[in-house]
Amino acid sequence: MxxxxxxxxxxxxxxxxxxxxxxxxxxxxxxxxxxxxxxxxxxxxxxxxxxxxxxxxxxxxxxxxxxxxxxxxxxxxxxxxxxxxxxxxxxxxxxxxxxxxxxxxxxxxxxxxxxxxxxxxxxxxxxxxxxxxxxxxxxxxxxxxxxxxxxxxxxxxxxxxxxxxxxxxxxxxxxxxxxxxxxxxxxxxxxxxxxxxxxxxxxxxxxPPPRMIVFGAVDFAAALVRAGKFLGYHVTVCDARPVFATRARFPEADDIVVEWPHRYLRSTVTDGRTVLCVLTHDAKFDVPLLAAALRLPVAYVGAMGSRRTHEDRNRRLREEGVTEDQLTALRSPIGLDLGARTPEETALSIAAEIVAARQGGTGLPLTGSRTPIHHEGPIGARxxxxxxxxxxxxxxxxxx
Incomplete structure (x- = not known):
C-alpha cells in the first residue's frame, strides 16, 4: 500500500x-x-x-x-x-x-x-x-x-x-x-x-528517499542528476566553484551546495543507503573527498577518471592512510561497461552499476546467463x- x-x-x-x-x-x-x-x-x-x-x-x-x-x-x-x-x-x-x-x-x-x-x-x-x-x-x-x-x-x-x-x-x-x-x-x-x-x-x-550526492558540477553531472531523480534519490550537487554549481545548470537537483567536497561530506548526514558519485577527476578534490568517503558506511562510492587517473588516485589515497580493504569499495572507473560516450549514456552506465550494487546484480547480459532475473537485494524482502x-x-x- x-x-x-x-x-x-x-x-x-x-x-x-x-x-x-x-x-x-x-x-x-x-x-x-x-x-x-x-x-x-x-x-x-x-x-x-x-x-x-x-x-x-x-x-x-x-x-x-x-x-x-x-x-x-x-x-x-x-x-x-x-x-x-x-x-x-x-x-x-x-x-x-x-x-x-x-x-x-x-x-x-x-x-x-x-x-x-x-x-x-x-x-x-x-x-x-x-x-x-x-x-x-x-x-x-x-x-x-x-x-x-x-x-x-x-x-x-x-x-x-x-x-x-x-x-x-x-x-x-x-x-x-x-x-x-x-x-x-x-x-x-x-x-x-x-x-x-x-x-x-x-x-x-x-x-525518506535515499540520498545521491554528486560531487563535481560538470556536464556529466546534469545527466546523472536526472538519472538519480528517476531512480527515486534525493539528489545533491556539490562543487567548490560557485560559477558551476548553480540552479540554472542543475534545475532538477534537490540541493546545490557550494563547498569543498570533503568538508561538505564530513558535515552532512549519510547512511547505509547513500550513494556518492565523484565526477571531478581532479586530485585536489578527489583525494581528500574519497579518503573521507571510503571510511563511511554508505551504499556506493564511485569515482570518474581514466585507468591512469585511477591508479594515481589509489596511490595518493594509500599515502593518506586508506587501507586496501577500504579501497576495494571504490568503484573506479565509475559505471558499467556500456561503451558510453555521451553524458546521458555515461549517466545510464553509472545508474546501472548503482542498481546492480543495490540489488546484488552481476551487470552481465541476461541472455545466455543462468543467474536469477529477480535478485533478492541486500534490503529486499525474503x-x-x-x-x-x-x-x-x-x-x-x-x-x-
Missing amino acids: LDIADDLNRWAAEGRDFAVATVVSVGGSAPRGPGAAMAVDGGETVIGSVSGGCVEAAVYDLCVQALQDGEAVVERFGYSDEDAFAVGLTCGGIIEVLVTPVAVDAPDRAVFAAALSAAARGEAVALARVYKGPAELLGRPLLVTPKGEEEKENTYEGTLGGHPELDRTAAGESRALLAAGRTGEFVVSESGTRCGSAVTVLVESSQ QGADHQGPSRRALRVRTV
Missing part, C-alpha cells in the same frame, strides 16, 4: 472509497516483491501494479468485489502447464495478494489515511497488517513510527484486531523492520496473539516462501 502512497493519499483526501491489493509473499520467480500494490477506487480507476501485467485483470476484479462486500481476502496466483488459459504468472512464480477495502466509513479509515499521509510526506512509517490467521483479523492496520528518545513505548496507532499484547509485539517487530528500511514479515505464535491462533504479519516500511493461506474462508487459491 505504501508503494503507491502519493496517489492513495490524494484519494483519501478526496474522500474516495478504494480497495488495495498488496503482494504479501512471493515464491520462485515473480515480477514484483512484497509491498508492491495496486488499487481500484469506487469509480473503477486503477493505479499501481502487483505483477507487471500477468494477473492484473484478476486482481482488479478482486478489488471491485472487496469494495462491494467490504471484506479483506488473500489470493494466491501460481502457474501450471495443465491449463494454459487460466489466470497466473507466466514467469513460473507464485504470489499471494492481500486485498483490503478502505471505505470512507470503514473503522480503520483514519489509520490508513494517517499512514498514507506520512509516507507521502516522506516520513519514516511502517504499516503492519495480518495476512495469515483468523479471517476477522485480515487487513486490519497498525501504524508504527520510529521511537524517539523521549517518546513513550507505544508509538503506534490502530490495532491488528486481537489482544493488546499482539499489537505491542507487532509494533516492536515493525519498528525493527522500519529501522532497517525493509518490507518483510514476521509470525506471532498462538500464545503471543492471545486470540487462539498464530498470525503472520506483513510490514510495509516507508523511509522470497521463495511457499505459504498457506489464512483460512479456507479467506483464501481462494488459483494454481495455473
